[in-house]
Structure formats: structure tokens, C-alpha cells
Amino acid sequence: MKIDIVSIFPEYFDVLNVSLLGKARQSGLIDMNVHNLRDHAHDRHRTVDDTPYGGGAGMVMKPEPWGEALDSILGADAVASEDSPLVIFPSPAGEVFDQKMARELSLEPALVFGCGRYEGIDQRVFDHTATQARVRLVSIGDYVLNGGEVAVLAMIEAIGRLIPGMVGNPESLVEESHEDGLLEYPSYTKPSVWREREVPPVLLSGNHGAVDKWRHEQQVERTRRVRPDLLPPEQR
Ligand SMILES: N#Cc1c(-c2ccc3ccn(Cc4ccc(CN5CCCC5)cc4)c3c2)n[nH]c1N
Numbered sequence: 001m002k003i004d005i006v007s008i009f010p011e012y013f014d015v016l017n018v019s020l021l022g023k024a025r026q027s028g029l030i031d032m033n034v035h036n037l038r039d040h041a042h043d044r045h046r047t048v049d050d051t052p053y054g055g056g057a058g059m060v061m062k063p064e065p066w067g068e069a070l071d072s073i074l075g076a077d078a079v080a081s082e083d084s085p086l087v088i089f090p091s092p093a094g095e096v097f098d099q100k101m102a103r104e105l106s107l108e109p110a111l112v113f114g115c116g117r118y119e120g121i122d123q124r125v126f127d128h129t130a131t132q133a134r135v136r137l138v139s140i141g142d143y144v145l146n147g148g149e150v151a152v153l154a155m156i157e158a159i160g161r162l163i164p165g166m167v168g169n170p171e172s173l174v175e176e177s178h179e180d181g182l183l184e185y186p187s188y189t190k191p192s193v194w195r196e197r198e199v200p201p202v203l204l205s206g207n208h209g210a211v212d213k214w215r216h217e218q219q220v221e222r223t224r225r226v227r228p229d230l231l232p233p234e235q236r
């Protein structure tokens with residue numbers, strides 16, 4: 001998978017050189033490039049923002065640097081098709097990112113992430129980029145961040161771990177929260193007693209059927225208690 005990221009804070013993404021993603025980059029599983037938006041702002045102060053038309057607080061990101069930066073990735077003459085790269089702009093107004101979307105995006109050959117700051121990006125950037133590539137505005141949750149970088153880090157981690165070859169044991173991707181629509185069951189490891197707290201005896205029984213049954217019951221109970229919205233109405 002090819003990943004391009006555009007941001008005024010490229011150093012945010014240095015962390016992607018550690019752990020699994022770092023190994024994936026070294027192995028060529030992921031080809032990642034981070035672009036500094038300010039390299040495409042050519043005035044003396046490398047200005048990327050200006051006051052909003054219509055008034056209002058804060059600043060809006062200017063379209064020109066974005067246009068030049070995305071042209072350098074997509075091609076100035078690119079014409080959007082179903083085979084185009086997918087350009088994702090994190091936004092509080094975006095469709096909510098979830099495990100289903102992470103699975104979908106892990107199958108994409110090329111992703112481009114555009115990290116806004118200030119009060120957002122001039123709308124014409126989204127409109128023009130949609131003539132060059134597929135575009136989605138995506139939110140990682142109903143709370144307000146100061147920019148798109150943290151959202152991109154979260155999305156890349158969620159997507160990256162689903163790319164075949166990324167994690168050692170693909171089995172571990174199956175039994176985790178949200179993969180089967182339920183929250184995960186509680187996990188335990190040695191010692192069997194810790195501060196007078198015992199591991200549930202079923203987990204020490206060696207009876208795999210009983211363990212599976214207990215784990216599913218724990219998933220349903222935890223989901224009903226913490227996230228009833230994930231259950232079908234009749235199971236809430
Ligand atoms: N993913 C994701 C996000 C983001 C996110 C993503 C990208 C950017 C770029 C800039 N900001 C800051 C910001 C803050 C408030 C507003 C709303 N204002 C109302 C009136 C004019 C704007 C607009 C932008 C961003 C925030 N926040 N929360 C998420 N889950």
C-alpha cells in the first residue's frame with residue numbers, strides 16, 4: 001500500500017517509523033511519504049491560511065498550497081475514476097471512521113491523507129480534488145481536535161494492522177473488539193492468582209468449548225453494558 005500524507009506538521013508522523021508500521025515500511029509492505037504543505041506556499045512567510053470569507057473566528061487554509069501539493073501526488077492532469085487513489089480529509093463533519101471502514105481502506109492500493117488545521121480547508125480544495133481522485137471526509141469521533149494529524153495516525157494504525165502480512169498472527173485480528181460486532185472478552189495471563197484475585201476457573205479447565213462459550217457470553221454481557229448501541233434492538 002502507498003500512503004501519502006500532507007500536513008504543516010510532518011514531524012507528527014515520525015512516530016510511524018517505530019513498531020509494526022516501522023517494520024512494514026522497512027519491508028516495503030507500506031510505502032509512506034509525508035509532504036510538508038508549506039513547501040507549496042511560495043510567499044516569504046510560506047503562508048497557508050487566511051481569514052474566512054463571510055467573517056467568523058479563526059483562519060481557513062488557503063486553496064493554492066493544497067492544490068499544488070495534491071497535484072504533486074495525484075498529477076495535475078489526473079481525472080477521477082474508480083481506480084484513482086482515495087484522498088481522505090479528516091474533518092469533524094466527516095463520516096465516522098469505524099472497523100468496517102478500516103477493513104475497506106486496508107484493501108486500497110493507494111491512500112492520500114490531507115491534514116487540515118485552523119478552522120479547516122477551503123471547500124474548493126475538496127471540490128477540485130474530487131475531479132482528480134476519489135475523496136472522503138472522515139471523522140474519528142464526536143469530539144473536536146485541533147487538526148487532522150492525530151486522526152490520520154489513528155486511521156493509519158487501524159488500517160495498517162489489517163494489511164496482510166502486517167501482524168504476525170492473523171488469528172489475533174479475528175477475536176478483537178468490533179470485528180464481530182461485539183466488544184472483546186476480558187483477558188488473563190499468569191499468575192493464576194494475583195493480589196488474591198483468581199483467573200476464572202473455566203479458563204484453566206482445558207475445555208475449549210466451555211472457554212469459547214464463556215468468552216462469547218462475556219462479549220455479549222460487556223457489549224450490552226458498555227455499548228448497547230452495537231447490539232440489535234432485540235438483544236439490548
Ligand atoms: N477527524 C477528525 C476530527 C477533527 C478535526 C479534523 C481535521 C481538522 C482540521 C482543523 N480542525 C480543527 C477544527 C475545529 C473545529 C471546527 C468546527 N468549527 C465550527 C465553525 C467553523 C469550524 C473545525 C475544525 C480539525 C479537526 N476534530 N474532531 C475529529 N473527530
